[in-house]
Amino acid sequence: MVIGVLGSGSWGSALSVHFGRNGFTVVQWCREPEVADSINRNRENRKYLNGVPYPDSVEAVSSIDVFFEKVKDVVFSVIPAQFTGDFWRRHRDFLSVRKVICASKGIEISSLKLLSRVYAEVVGGDYFVLSGPTFAREVALGRPTAAVLAGEKIEKTFEMVNLLNTRLFRLYASSDVVGVETGGAMKNVIAIAAGISDGMELGNNARAALITRGLHEIKNLGLKLGGREKTFYGLSGMGDLILTCTGNLSRNRQFGLTIGRGEGKVDEKYVVEGVHTVKAAVELSRRFGVEMPITRAVYDVVYGGKNPSEVMLNLLSRPVKEE
CATH class of the missing domain: 1.10.1040.10 (N-(1-d-carboxylethyl)-l-norvaline Dehydrogenase; domain 2)
Structure with missing residues (x-):
């Protein structure tokens, strides 16, 4: 299975490093081509997560079309909250047929809606939320961390938790998305x-x-x-x-x-x-x-x-x- 990560900031990069280090093939989309080039060439995101090495199982791309060609299964959306809705609207056809995990935190100011409500209205499909006490650098360095994965249907959420849970990144399941x-x-x-x-x-x-x-x-x-x-x-x-x-x-x-x-x-x-x-x-x-x-x-x-x-x-x- 290939995991996709939308976003090249510190948290998106930490998730890419973590899952790449734990046996997954990861494709990370970077809005800035120079960041993708740095990751692929130097095996490090020197702009947003300096000093943390990338495993060889992570590939960075700056083309969104290439990203969706390579990622057919699970997508972590780590787009900043105020830009998330617009991004999802532009790429709803790709996202609706994939399992999407929103790892961004915030409330859309224009609509006063939580991101789960925005997703349900503009995309639909399987959707989960990842949250909890998770400093990006500590996750990227392999420090013990616990977080919550929430989805509307607890059975599907447990399936995803069992898939993504690792020894140093413990996930708990919840059906309370809001x-x-x-x-x-x-x-x-x-x-x-x-x-x-x-x-x-x-x-x-x-x-x-x-x-x-x-x-x-x-x-x-x-x-x-x-x-x-x-x-x-x-x-x-x-x-x-x-x-x-x-x-x-x-x-x-x-x-x-x-x-x-x-x-x-x-x-x-x-x-x-x-x-x-x-x-x-x-x-x-x-x-x-x-x-x-x-x-x-x-x-x-x-x-x-x-x-x-x-x-x-x-x-x-x-x-x-x-x-």
Whole structure:
């Protein structure tokens, strides 16, 4: 079986390296021809995953037509969330006859839909979601990792888990696609808040409070979207949230740190997915009447230009209530 990976960033590259190292033939599509050339020539993605060797079982291509000629079975979609829907629309005929695993995390701003809903509407066919506490570099280096694979039909999901599970990349099956996706998307927003707090040197207590109350916000929104409560206490909820809020490999946390330290200017074009997700999350909180003060605080800093110190003070000054 040939596994296809759509995307040449750090996560797409990590998946390619991992599965190539574990006995699969892998074809990785790279939007930038020079990245594909670097992988094939140097056996390394020097732009997005520098220092990690590629196994010989991975081939990189820059032609999407060549990619679909070579890959007939399983496709990992690792296209950035805000470009995913457009990509799927342009290639729906190819994707509908393959098993697609979405490994991107985010909410489409234009429609306020999770990527599973976008896929169901524009493509159809077999679809799964991969999420959990997974730093790309650690997966690529063969560090022990656990993640969740979710699909609407649990029997088919278990078939895919049994196919892809490896000794150092343990997969769990879930039928709660919405819950798994919501946790994976929203943890980036809370990680920005945790980064801002740490950048301001507010301490470990403040970070722990943000993580805990942030999980509460994620769960409440996820339940309104149709997720199941227990999912948010698992790998794709609490697990991913803890990792992204505390690990220094987290780009969303690093983005928050620069804001908290006053070192960087917020730029909407910044590639950190939490910057996009927070905009969708605020709109969804209004639509469903979900109180999300931490999410709103991040939005006010990123898009409202508010001073992080003022926003944090407002969070601490909210009326007391029963937990």
